[in-house]
Amino acid sequence: MKHFIINQKINKFFNRFFTYLFLIVLSVIILYPLLITVQSAFNVSNLAAFALDTHMKWTLDNFHQLFTQSLYLTWFKNTMLIVILTMVIQVIIVTLAGYTYSRYRFKGRKNGLIFFLIIQMVPTMAALTAFFVLGLIINGLDQYWYLTMVYVGGGIPMNTWLMKGYFDTIPRDLDESARIDGAGHLRILCQINLPLAMPMIAVQALWAFMGPFGDYLLAAFLLRSPENMTVAVGLQQFIANPTNQNVSMFAAGSFLISIPIVILFLFLQRYFKSGLTAGGTKG
CATH class of the missing domain: 1.10.3720.10 (MetI-like)
Known part of the structure; x- marks a missing residue:
């Protein structure tokens, strides 16, 4: 009985672990492109390609140019x-x-x-x-x-x-x-x-x-x-x-x-x- 309870706890742990791991991976796959898009939209410099920059300078000039040009x-x-x-x-x-x-x-x-x-x-x-x-x-x-x-x-x-x-x-x-x-x-x-x-x-x-x-x-x-x-x-x-x-x-x-x-x-x-x-x- 004790062995059965231990196995049940182990199975429950791994089920939760892989469930949360899957959710985390899925969140990264979804959120990473969104973060790049938002950052590129407010970035001062015009990037040659989409990239995630943690030291960027924020601006609204891109939106102004989008509407005027x-x-x-x-x-x-x-x-x-x-x-x-x-x-x-x-x-x-x-x-x-x-x-x-x-x-x-x-x-x-x-x-x-x-x-x-x-x-x-x-x-x-x-x-x-x-x-x-x-x-x-x-x-x-x-x-x-x-x-x-x-x-x-x-x-x-x-x-x-x-x-x-x-x-x-x-x-x-x-x-x-x-x-x-x-x-x-x-x-x-x-x-x-x-x-x-x-x-x-x-x-x-x-x-x-x-x-x-x-x-x-x-x-x-x-x-x-x-x-x-x-x-x-x-x-x-x-x-x-x-x-x-x-x-x-x-x-x-x-x-x-x-x-x-x-x-x-x-x-x-x-x-x-x-x-x-x-x-x-x-x-």
């Missing part, structure tokens, strides 16, 4: 317009589609879900030519609305599956109880299912918001004019030339990108909960 404010405005439209449109479509596939049975339902999976398997690189040709046909090249529609269309298939799966976890007994009380389809959706699905809707909104901020490939391929570029495409110009890089301004612009994402995350954080439907039905 580049089109960063224009790029930021373009990006905010695209991400807000993408988030709103995608969340509405995905929520309604996921609810429809979860709650209703109709002809072509199974084939529609399979089609979404097949579409999701096609990588973005393979569809670039199709996006370009379609944009050329409908006069969508170098247009915000076309890039927004590409983002929305690319996010619908897999996110619809995720939203459907979340609606499947909401007990159907709640719908039946509401129907007995005389509630219609729209009222059941808006007053019962949507409040219970807010955690997944919040996640969908955050994903849709973050996607265009970090995307370079599609934006660079479909937007041509400097005044129509997004932040990701515009910032790439600062480090595109190996012989004339402006790492400090690049880091300053990257730092500013994180601000709206952090604000949205803090706003949606209250919805990132689980178990909201627990106890929703009797028995």
Whole structure:
């Protein structure tokens, strides 16, 4: 018995040790690049490459140059317009589609879900030519609305599956109880299912918001004019030339990108909960 207790304590110690070791390593991997970016953004000297300097001099000149010597404010405005439209449109479509596939049975339902999976398997690189040709046909090249529609269309298939799966976890007994009380389809959706699905809707909104901020490939391929570029495409110009890089301004612009994402995350954080439907039905 004593030997068993000792072994149990040793196993518990090693479990805690390796758990904390993993968390520490993961924190270093995540925080180290962030520290370098923040430091580069406020550094007096323009670094030739990203580096962590403990004796740097702090300044706001990089941000001043970013606003006065580049089109960063224009790029930021373009990006905010695209991400807000993408988030709103995608969340509405995905929520309604996921609810429809979860709650209703109709002809072509199974084939529609399979089609979404097949579409999701096609990588973005393979569809670039199709996006370009379609944009050329409908006069969508170098247009915000076309890039927004590409983002929305690319996010619908897999996110619809995720939203459907979340609606499947909401007990159907709640719908039946509401129907007995005389509630219609729209009222059941808006007053019962949507409040219970807010955690997944919040996640969908955050994903849709973050996607265009970090995307370079599609934006660079479909937007041509400097005044129509997004932040990701515009910032790439600062480090595109190996012989004339402006790492400090690049880091300053990257730092500013994180601000709206952090604000949205803090706003949606209250919805990132689980178990909201627990106890929703009797028995």
